[in-house]
Amino acid sequence: MNQLKKILKKQKILILDGALGTRLQEKGFDLNDPLWSAKFLNENPKVLQDIHEEYLQAGADCIISSTYQASIEGFAKKGFSKDEAEKLLILSIDIAKETRDKFWNKKINKVNRIKPLVAASIGPYGAFLADGSEYTGKYNISLEKLKEFHKKRVKLIAKTNPDIFAVETIPTLEEAKILCELLKEYKNIPNWISFSAKDDCHINGGDKIEDCAKYIDSQKHISTIGINCTSPQYILTLIKKIRDISDKNIVVYPNGGSKYNPITKNWEKSLTDEKEYAKMALLWKQEGANIIGGCCQTGPKEIKELREVLLNQ
Numbered sequence: 001m002n003q004l005k006k007i008l009k010k011q012k013i014l015i016l017d018g019a020l021g022t023r024l025q026e027k028g029f030d031l032n033d034p035l036w037s038a039k040f041l042n043e044n045p046k047v048l049q050d051i052h053e054e055y056l057q058a059g060a061d062c063i064i065s066s067t068y069q070a071s072i073e074g075f076a077k078k079g080f081s082k083d084e085a086e087k088l089l090i091l092s093i094d095i096a097k098e099t100r101d102k103f104w105n106k107k108i109n110k111v112n113r114i115k116p117l118v119a120a121s122i123g124p125y126g127a128f129l130a131d132g133s134e135y136t137g138k139y140n141i142s143l144e145k146l147k148e149f150h151k152k153r154v155k156l157i158a159k160t161n162p163d164i165f166a167v168e169t170i171p172t173l174e175e176a177k178i179l180c181e182l183l184k185e186y187k188n189i190p191n192w193i194s195f196s197a198k199d200d201c202h203i204n205g206g207d208k209i210e211d212c213a214k215y216i217d218s219q220k221h222i223s224t225i226g227i228n229c230t231s232p233q234y235i236l237t238l239i240k241k242i243r244d245i246s247d248k249n250i251v252v253y254p255n256g257g258s259k260y261n262p263i264t265k266n267w268e269k270s271l272t273d274e275k276e277y278a279k280m281a282l283l284w285k286q287e288g289a290n291i292i293g294g295c296c297q298t299g300p301k302e303i304k305e306l307r308e309v310l311l312n313q
Contacts, residue, residue: 016293
């Protein structure tokens with residue numbers, strides 16, 4: 001039995017971490033860069049470690065690596081060699097694992113806790129383009145090239161043996177199918193496919209959530225289906241539509257309700273506080289989601305509140 005199944009069998013719900021980019025911005029770092037948070041793998045890896053630690057202390061059962069916007073091609077555009085780019089990608093997983101292990105080595109952190117997992121983030125091709133197309137899926141690239149882009153990164157990340165493949169913010173079913181096919185080679189590693197949605201019926205590229213759920217449900221090697229980086233107002237209905245079709249685990253980690261500005265690469269201020277967020281999350285849990293966290297504009301406060309509310313009710 002893999003670690004994900006063990007956790008869900010023991011405590012019925014797994015708490016994810018929150019946003020990485022939001023915390024970096026809150027600490028005064030500039031993310032207006034094609035590599036986004038991944039640039040800190042070279043510039044300041046310690047700050048990534050610090051943020052992982054914050055989420056573990058807040059109660060996260062799983063921290064997600066900083067590889068969302070990291071790729072060989074992306075680092076190459078910034079002047080890194082192929083060897084340097086590969087090392088930076090691997091470093092992202094190593095940082096998360098080392099932070100998790102350091103946290104777990106302290107006896108006080110083991111009280112009423114399960115050893116946290118490390119999920120390797122695999123973002124959409126649009127995250128590499130850094131032009132906002134990750135929210136539309138309109139890449140102007142052949143399926144062969146799209147597959148090759150993902151194949152290289154998935155193969156490299158698989159060598160680090162993460163606890164989970166977190167395939168996230170996928171805007172189209174077409175891209176999800178490519179990633180599902182690639183993940184067949186790594187059936188020993190649990191995974192999730194998480195779409196980003198523009199409303200309570202469609203993912204960002206326009207596909208119906210029911211069609212996405214039907215396809216993912218047919219893929220026996222995919223552990224979990226879900227939604228992330230989506231307004232929390234849509235999550236409950238999306239969960240219902242997924243659960244009507246599939247009995248797989250459901251992961252949800254929406255943003256704080258803000259809108260993203262792809263020009264400034266910033267999120268508008270949300271009016272949703274951590275207590276309101278946790279109240280909504282309780283409904284998501286009751287409707288069938290069993291892996292819950294936060295995406296952009298959420299932080300340690302939200303994760304701490306999620307743990308207190310979701311594990312006690």
